[in-house]
Amino acid sequence: METADFRLGKNAPRLGLYLHIPFCARKCFYCDFYSVEQPQLIDRYLAALIRQMEEAAPLCEVYTVDTVFVGGGTPSLLSDGQWEQLFSALSACFSLESDRETTVEVNPDSASPGQLALLRRLGVNRLSIGAQSFDDRLLRSIGRLHDAAQVTATVKAARAAGFDNVNLDLMYALPDQTPQQFYDSLRRAFALEAEHLSAYGLKVEANTPFGRMGDALILPDEDTWAEEYLTLCRLAEEAGLKQYEISNFARPGRASRHNLKYWMLEEYLGLGPAAHSFFRGRRFGFSRDLSAFLAYYETPREQRGSPAALLSECSAITxxxxxxxxxxxxxxxxxxxxxxxxxxxxxxxxxxxxxxxxxxxxxxxxxxxxxxxxxxxxxxxxxxxxxxxxxxxxxxxx
Ligand code: SF4
CATH class of the missing domain: 1.10.10.920 (Arc Repressor Mutant, subunit A)
Structure with missing residues (x-):
């Protein structure tokens, strides 16, 4: 079967880089992202991730990295020293475009003003804040560790640190959430004047505490879901945030350049367990297995098997x-x-x-x-x- 010539910008190939930080202080009840409640392993993990970056670097020599996205998990669990270590490895391993978009995901309960100021100094120019809701009771009921006041404080600290490109994540169609509660959260998000909004309706995944509740979990019906979604689209537009993807809205020029790569079939490389890539004619993803990842990169290179052992999937693109x-x-x-x-x-x-x-x-x-x-x-x-x-x-x- 013919393999695709997937590169559009053949003269100057650009690459998006995703780094996964698979740690959370506590799992939220709805979450199916790969993360573990073992932040004590972050030092070991960063050493392994940096080794993976160093070994991937020769494959990326022809590319200029124009977007970097550090997601999770909860990247804001990293200490200042760990951030410095990660960013110094990043610039040592890859050729970084000077006006690249660099995004870090943070949670309001763990992002301190000092950390945000450091991230800005390290060249991070886009912050994605996991707000989810501005209703404290609802936040507790979905297992979040922060409250609405911490979301507001994080946005203010981001502005004080010099961020002019801030995303807020919100959720709708949550158990026991009325449409009015969602609209109130939307209005509070707009009042903070974030440049970008991502809003996702809850999809219950089997392997989560919500998934295990079965019929005991009372969810909004389809009509409510539809009404909330259409109102979201209308209110976002009225607030000056233009819809550019099913769940994403942005002020002019503030659409996420990194996420657009996923939707426009541009190349990206994801490193760390559970990270996915579209790179050099293949799609592949690393297994959701931190232990295997650590064991692999903590073994001297000459004694290791092929890195393919870490992959959960890999296929050539036709x-x-x-x-x-x-x-x-x-x-x-x-x-x-x-x-x-x-x-x-x-x-x-x-x-x-x-x-x-x-x-x-x-x-x-x-x-x-x-x-x-x-x-x-x-x-x-x-x-x-x-x-x-x-x-x-x-x-x-x-
Ligand atoms: S903080 Fe984010 S990644 Fe961690 S459990 Fe909650 S939703 Fe999942």
Whole structure:
């Protein structure tokens, strides 16, 4: 099968770098991200992660890293010394673009003003704050360790440290959350004038405390979910935050450059357990296994097996994969599919491929065609999984 030539910027390849910090002070009741409650292992982990960075560096020599994202987990559990160690390894291992976007995720209960000032000095220019809600009772009920006052204090400390690009994460469709509580949280988030908002409806994952509650967990019904989502889109727009992806809103010029790489099929390398990559024609992900990661990188290199042993998945990307992923990822964004670019990239016409199925969604107002693009409307985003499944099926069969 033909392997895809996936690089768009062949003359000056750019790379997004994701570093996973798999530690949390305590697991939230809904969370399925990979993290463990063992912050005492952070020193050992950073040494292993830096070894992984050093060993990945030769593969990245041709690239300029233009976005860095340190996520988790809870990166704000790192001490000042650990941050300095991590950033010094970063600049030693990779060629970093001078106007790169560097994002760090922080939690309001562990990000101190001193830490934020240090991050700014280290070149971090985007902060993503896990607010989730401004309702203290609700925050406790989903297992968060912070309260609303700490969210406000963290945003103020970020401004004082010089951050002018701040994201707030919010959640809706939470157990026992009324629509009004969600709108109140939204208004409080807008009042803090964050440049970016990510808002996710709760999806209950099996392997979490919420998942194990089964029917005992009372969740908002589908109509409430839909009403909350559409109100979110409307209020965000009114607050000057333009929707650019199903769950993401930003002031002009403040869309996350790193996250856009995921949706625009640009290359990124994820390091650390559970991190995923789209790199040099392959998609791969490291296992959700901190112990295996530590054991591997704490063994002298000459005594180790192949790093492939750490991978949970790895596959070459074919031209057909690339086309399907392009459809799936581009339709998540508010810009949608650029029809001309699609034809140049894949040598095929998207409207012909999607045929009558596409027409059906256009007529129903769930998708629209304008300025040479096909995109979903906010009502389409609400049922995006069903639309994508049908369109991908159709495109694949052509
Ligand atoms: S702080 Fe974030 S990563 Fe950690 S358990 Fe909570 S939601 Fe998950």
């Amino acid at each position: 031209e057909q994969d690339l086309l399907l992923e392009d459809v799936m990822l581009a339709l998540r964004t508010a810009r949608g599919i650029d029809l001309l670019r699609f034809r140049e990239r894949h040598g095929k016409d998207f409207e012909e491929l999607a045929g009558a199925k596409l027409q059906k969604y256009l007529c129903a107002g769930l998708m629209c065609r304008e300025d040479g693009r096909i995109r979903m409307t906010p009502r389409g985003f609400l049922v995006s999984n069903a639309i994508l499944a049908e369109l991908l099926d159709q495109v694949e069969s052509e």
